[in-house]
Every structure is written in structure tokens, then in C-alpha cells.
Amino acid sequence: KNQVEQSPQSLIILEGKNCTLQCNYTVSPFSNLRWYKQDTGRGPVSLTIMTFSENTKSNGRYTATLDADTKQSSLHITASQLSDSASYICVVSDRGSTLGRLYFGRGTQLTVWP
Amino acid sequence: EADIYQTPRYLVIGTGKKITLECSQTMGHDKMYWYQQDPGMELHLIHYSYGVNSTEKGDLSSESTVSRIRTEHFPLTLESARPSHTSQYLCASSEKGSGANVLTFGAGSRLTVL
Numbered sequence: 008k009n010q011v012e013q014s015p016q017s018l019i020i021l022e023g024k025n026c027t028l029q030c031n032y033t034v035s036p037f038s039n040l041r042w043y044k045q046d047t048g049r050g051p052v053s054l055t056i057m058t059f060s061e062n063t064k065s066n067g068r069y070t071a072t073l074d075a076d077t078k079q080s081s082l083h084i085t086a087s088q089l090s091d092s093a094s095y096i097c098v099v100s101d102r103g104s105t106l107g108r109l110y111f112g113r114g115t116q117l118t119v120w121p
Numbered sequence: 122e123a124d125i126y127q128t129p130r131y132l133v134i135g136t137g138k139k140i141t142l143e144c145s146q147t148m149g150h151d152k153m154y155w156y157q158q159d160p161g162m163e164l165h166l167i168h169y170s171y172g173v174n175s176t177e178k179g180d181l182s183s184e185s186t187v188s189r190i191r192t193e194h195f196p197l198t199l200e201s202a203r204p205s206h207t208s209q210y211l212c213a214s215s216e217k218g219s220g221a222n223v224l225t226f227g228a229g230s231r232l233t234v235l
Contacts (some may be wrong), residue, residue: 056223071132
């Protein structure tokens with residue numbers, strides 16, 4: 008069973024609307040959680056990274072939240088644009104060092120329609 | 122723009138052929154990785170390297186091999202390609218001492234074996 012579960016699997020929204028993507032994890036111990044954006048045919052690009060002590064972090068129109076007690080994270084996209092169409096991947100690390108293992112979610116495929 | 126380059130971006134090849142996927146990074150990163158990604162699925166680590174002359178197998182068993190003769194170069198080789206090898210292969214790197222999931226990804230190599 009994957010230790011990082013993302014929902015929904017796919018999502019279609021209209022341009023200008025907001026949306027929230029979910030990530031639940033069972034990874035333990037927990038070091039940090041990162042959201043990546045992966046455009047079709049490209050490699051993932053980092054959006055935010057959150058450690059145990061952080062519960063909110065923003066990057067432009069992207070805001071990530073983390074609840075380490077319930078082991079849940081969300082990525083909120085505000086005023087969506089066509090360029091937001093991509094897969095959003097949640098990645099959890101069990102160690103802060105280079106010895107840490109990474110656990111990948113399967114991603115949420117977001118499509119923004121004009 | 123990430124300074125990690127993969128070639129070829131797309132490759133269609135017949136069964137039994139030998140292929141090498143190239144990966145180079147100009148950031149001086151010590152650690153490099155190869156991931157395999159199928160549509161709708163999470164990334165799976167197939168190989169990684171801590172530095173020159175260091176290579177390790179990842180979580181997912183793979184018939185491919187890698188080498189690390191130079192810091193900046195981490196090629197992946199399949200001696201005899203099969204249809205089951207059809208997938209997207211992503212190369213990534215990280216800086217020594219950085220958090221485990223501070224990865225910079227290449228754009229990927231999409232391999233199709235007929």
C-alpha cells in the first residue's frame with residue numbers, strides 16, 4: 008500500500024476558479040513534505056517544501072498546508088490559469104538527510120479549461 | 122530552468138536493442154537518481170549514486186544498469202530492450218547535505234519498445 012495517497016485523482020476546473028488538492032500520508036518518521044508540479048512530458052518542478060513545524064507556506068498563487076498530527080497536507084491554487092494544467096505530486100521524506108527515503112504520491116491531474 | 126539534461130527525450134526502438142539514456146547536470150551535485158514513471162502511477166526509484174564510482178539499486182527492480190565515472194554524468198543502459206521497459210525515465214540530482222527530497226529533475230526520456 009502506497010504510504011502517500013492523493014485525492015482527487017483528477018480534477019477539471021474553469022479558469023479563474025480556486026481548487027484544493029489533498030495529500031494524506033502514513034510515512035513515519037516524518038521529515039518534510041514537498042509538492043511538485045509536473046507538466047505533461049516534463050520532469051517535476053518543486054513548488055513548496057514544509058517541515059514538521061510549518062503549517063502553511065505560500066508560493067505565489069499556490070498555498071500549501073500541513074497538519075502533522077493528522078498527517079494531511081493540502082495544496083490550494085488561487086485564481087487558476089490555463090498554465091496550471093499539470094499533475095501535482097506530493098512527496099514525503101522520512102529523514103532530513105541524504106539518507107532519507109522519498110515516498111511519492113500518484114499525483115492529481117489538474118485540467119484548467121478556458 | 123533546471124540545469125539537468127536528458128537525451129534522448131523520445132526513443133522508439135525494437136525489442137532486443139541496446140539503449141543508453143543520457144543524463145548530465147551542471148550543478149556539481151553529488152547525488153544522482155534514476156526514476157521510472159508510468160502514467161497515473163508514482164515515481165519509482167531504480168538507481169542512485171552518492172558520487173563518482175558509487176552506484177546503488179533503488180526500490181524497484183530494474184534490468185537496467187548505470188555508471189558514474191564523472192560527477193556530472195549518470196547514464197542508464199538497457200542491454201536488451203523489451204516491451205516491458207516501455208516507460209518514462211526521469212533523472213534527478215541533489216546537493217550533498219541537502220534534505221532528502223530537494224531534487225532537481227530532468228525533462229525525462231520517454232522510451233517505447235516495440
